[in-house]
Amino acid sequence: MEEVFRGIWVIAYRDLLRFVQERTRAISSFAMPLLFLVIFGAGFNRVIGTMAPGVDFIQFIYPGIIAMTVLMGSLMSGLSVVWDREFGFLREVLVAPMSRAGIVLGKTAGTAVIALGQGFIMLILAPIVGVQLSPMLVVKLIPLLIIISVSLSGLGILVASRMRSQQGFQMLIQIIIMPLVFMSGVFFPVNNVPTWLEVASKINPLTYGVDAIRQVFLGVGSASAGGGYAIGVTVFGHTMSVLEDALVVVVLGAVLMTAAIVAFSKQE
Amino acid sequence: MDMIEIEGLSKKFGKLVAVDNISFRVPRGEIFGFLGPNGAGKTTTINILCTLLKPTGGRASVNGYDVIKERRKVQRSIGLVFQDPTLDDYLTADQNLRFHAYAYGVPASVRETRMQELMELVELQDRRKNKVSTYSGGMKRRLEIARGLLHHPSVLFLDEPTLGLDPQTRRRIWEHVLTLRQQEDLTIFLTTHYMDEAEHCERIAIIDNGRIIALDTPDNLKDALGGDLVTLEARDSQGAIAELKERYNISPEINDGMVTFSVPHGDTFLPEFVRGFHSGLISINVRRPTLDDVFLKLTGHAIRDQEVGMMDQMRMMMRSH
Numbered sequence: 322m323e324e325v326f327r328g329i330w331v332i333a334y335r336d337l338l339r340f341v342q343e344r345t346r347a348i349s350s351f352a353m354p355l356l357f358l359v360i361f362g363a364g365f366n367r368v369i370g371t372m373a374p375g376v377d378f379i380q381f382i383y384p385g386i387i388a389m390t391v392l393m394g395s396l397m398s399g400l401s402v403v404w405d406r407e408f409g410f411l412r413e414v415l416v417a418p419m420s421r422a423g424i425v426l427g428k429t430a431g432t433a434v435i436a437l438g439q440g441f442i443m444l445i446l447a448p449i450v451g452v453q454l455s456p457m458l459v460v461k462l463i464p465l466l467i468i469i470s471v472s473l474s475g476l477g478i479l480v481a482s483r484m485r486s487q488q489g490f491q492m493l494i495q496i497i498i499m500p501l502v503f504m505s506g507v508f509f510p511v512n513n514v515p516t517w518l519e520v521a522s523k524i525n526p527l528t529y530g531v532d533a534i535r536q537v538f539l540g541v542g543s544a545s546a547g548g549g550y551a552i553g554v555t556v557f558g559h560t561m562s563v564l565e566d567a568l569v570v571v572v573l574g575a576v577l578m579t580a581a582i583v584a585f586s587k588q589e
Numbered sequence: 590m591d592m593i594e595i596e597g598l599s600k601k602f603g604k605l606v607a608v609d610n611i612s613f614r615v616p617r618g619e620i621f622g623f624l625g626p627n628g629a630g631k632t633t634t635i636n637i638l639c640t641l642l643k644p645t646g647g648r649a650s651v652n653g654y655d656v657i658k659e660r661r662k663v664q665r666s667i668g669l670v671f672q673d674p675t676l677d678d679y680l681t682a683d684q685n686l687r688f689h690a691y692a693y694g695v696p697a698s699v700r701e702t703r704m705q706e707l708m709e710l711v712e713l714q715d716r717r718k719n720k721v722s723t724y725s726g727g728m729k730r731r732l733e734i735a736r737g738l739l740h741h742p743s744v745l746f747l748d749e750p751t752l753g754l755d756p757q758t759r760r761r762i763w764e765h766v767l768t769l770r771q772q773e774d775l776t777i778f779l780t781t782h783y784m785d786e787a788e789h790c791e792r793i794a795i796i797d798n799g800r801i802i803a804l805d806t807p808d809n810l811k812d813a814l815g816g817d818l819v820t821l822e823a824r825d826s827q828g829a830i831a832e833l834k835e836r837y838n839i840s841p842e843i844n845d846g847m848v849t850f851s852v853p854h855g856d857t858f859l860p861e862f863v864r865g866f867h868s869g870l871i872s873i874n875v876r877r878p879t880l881d882d883v884f885l886k887l888t889g890h891a892i893r894d895q896e897v898g899m900m901d902q903m904r905m906m907m908r909s910h
């Protein structure tokens with residue numbers, strides 16, 4: 322057990338240390354989500370107008386962008402594994418007397434801290450884009466962001482265990498992740514789209530993570546509010562609650578994390 | 590019990606047999622050299638011994654621990670300097686060392702003093718706060734050696750520790766290695782293709798195509814060639830061969846018009862030989878055989894061409910970044 326804990330903190334420590342030292346990466350990782358918010362917020366708000374009674378487009382998309390920020394940030398766990406492999410440092414890690422599970426969890430912890438940091442920077446901007454924040458809201462948000470982060474970090478490492486090059490990893494991310502993100506209800510409510518898109522979105526577990534965060538922002542009951550423009554996710558006529566959404570993400574996270582640890586331990 | 594015990598060890602990558610049923614032992618405290626051309630299986634063997642690769646056959650143990658069943662204990666027993674750099678370039682030397690100390694659970698009470706001592710040993714004490722990306726290739730190697738020793742391993746693996754370095758740096762790295770050997774009860778397992786470096790080893794194994802073709806002290810290996818090497822050029826090569834056969838019962842070889850053979854004592858043989866030689870001597874040369882000669886004799890090919898192989902050139906480029 323000691324080997325697991327040592328692995329977690331040592332790996333997380335080094336990833337964070339390195340993040341702080343690489344200023345350009347640190348800055349750009351915070352700039353990206355900002356850009357998204359500004360472009361989507363300013364660009365679409367006028368055109369689209371209200372999504373549901375009392376919810377305009379920026380209020381709709383803002384929680385989605387927070388979720389997306391954490392999602393994308395968490396995938397960096399995989400990129401950092403591929404980096405370390407390419408530049409040799411992974412061998413230093415793999416021959417150290419630490420458990421492989423600890424290493425995976427450490428990468429996850431380090432990445433989650435950074436991804437959550439990115440998420441929080443976005444949160445600070447809430448008043449500027451006209452979204453109300455309360456301490457209670459932030460408290461509810463943290464566990465949701467953590468489980469989303471852990472799940473996606475697991476996915477990143479799972480993919481990275483098979484990849485030998487950065488290019489390969491980035492390509493795979495584009496093929497798998499981009500569609501997942503775009504079909505997760507970040508940019509549109511998943512109930513009022515063509516059936517194929519609706520089915521795809523509802524199969525996509527990320528949809529539930531995004532929905533949970535949006536519900537926390539827009540308040541209890543928002544899920545079923547809004548008549549024709551229902552923004553909550555309904556499955557077989559049942560509208561998902563925050564807890565049900567969270568459960569889906571937890572199950573997803575457990576599966577991805579286990580798979581990541583198994584794949585990472587098997588690699589040579 | 591020996592520090593490293595290998596029995597019938599094999600590693601296949603698909604159809605390719607990288608290591609082919611090798612067996613040997615390295616006693617505690619020895620400097621053991623692994624000598625072989627590109628692709629001989631040296632790195633693969635080290636990767637198995639350090640638990641990075643699983644063998645496809647046979648068994649191996651380090652410090653008495655099985656490399657498959659007792660991985661953690663093996664990992665605690667070994668220090669490693671890989672063929673390709675494994676430092677984090679974005680961190681400073683100290684940060685790299687500290688990471689290593691944390692990862693191996695080196696107690697905080699001894700960590701800083703050990704770091705100080707080792708950085709002095711490899712003469713990098715004034716560069717400790719610099720990022721590794723600002724280090725030269727030789728400095729990176731020395732830092733890796735210091736790092737590999739930080740957790741007081743029983744055996745240090747050095748995979749081509751001096752590849753691509755200039756002669757002064759190579760000499761300095763060897764000085765460090767030999768100092769270590771004197772100071773501590775440390776076993777050193779290294780691979781090299783520099784013959785002069787192999788001479789520093791107490792015993793060497795020559796490996797070619799995944800198989801060990803000879804294992805002994807450098808002197809014994811050279812003696813096994815039959816003493817000193819004589820190379821002569823004569824106006825009548827065939828006559829010279831006949832003469833050697835008749836007078837000394839020697840069957841020489843001809844390489845590029847040069848007649849070559851071995852004699853037990855070249856220094857006493859030469860004067861007597863020259864006096865009685867009839868086939869028009871142009872030049873003659875006597876020398877102690879080198880490990881190159883041993884290698885050539887055993888395998889029929891030179892260990893590595895004078896110029897450095899493609900892979901090595903690429904590695905040097907990588908390393909100088």
Ligand SMILES: Nc1ncnc2c1ncn2[C@@H]1O[C@H](COP(=O)(O)OP(=O)(O)OP(=O)(O)O)[C@@H](O)[C@H]1O
Binds near residue numbers: 605625626627629900
């Ligand atoms: N991961 C791998 N997958 C497939 N083949 C491999 C792998 N690693 C090594 N090989 C092959 O195994 C053989 C032995 O390689 P190895 O790296 O052990 O040689 P080496 O003696 O260290 O050579 P060098 O002097 O170039 O470092 C080579 O033919 C190599 O191509």
Ligand SMILES: [Mg+2]
Binds near residue numbers: 631632633672748
């Ligand atoms: Mg090698």
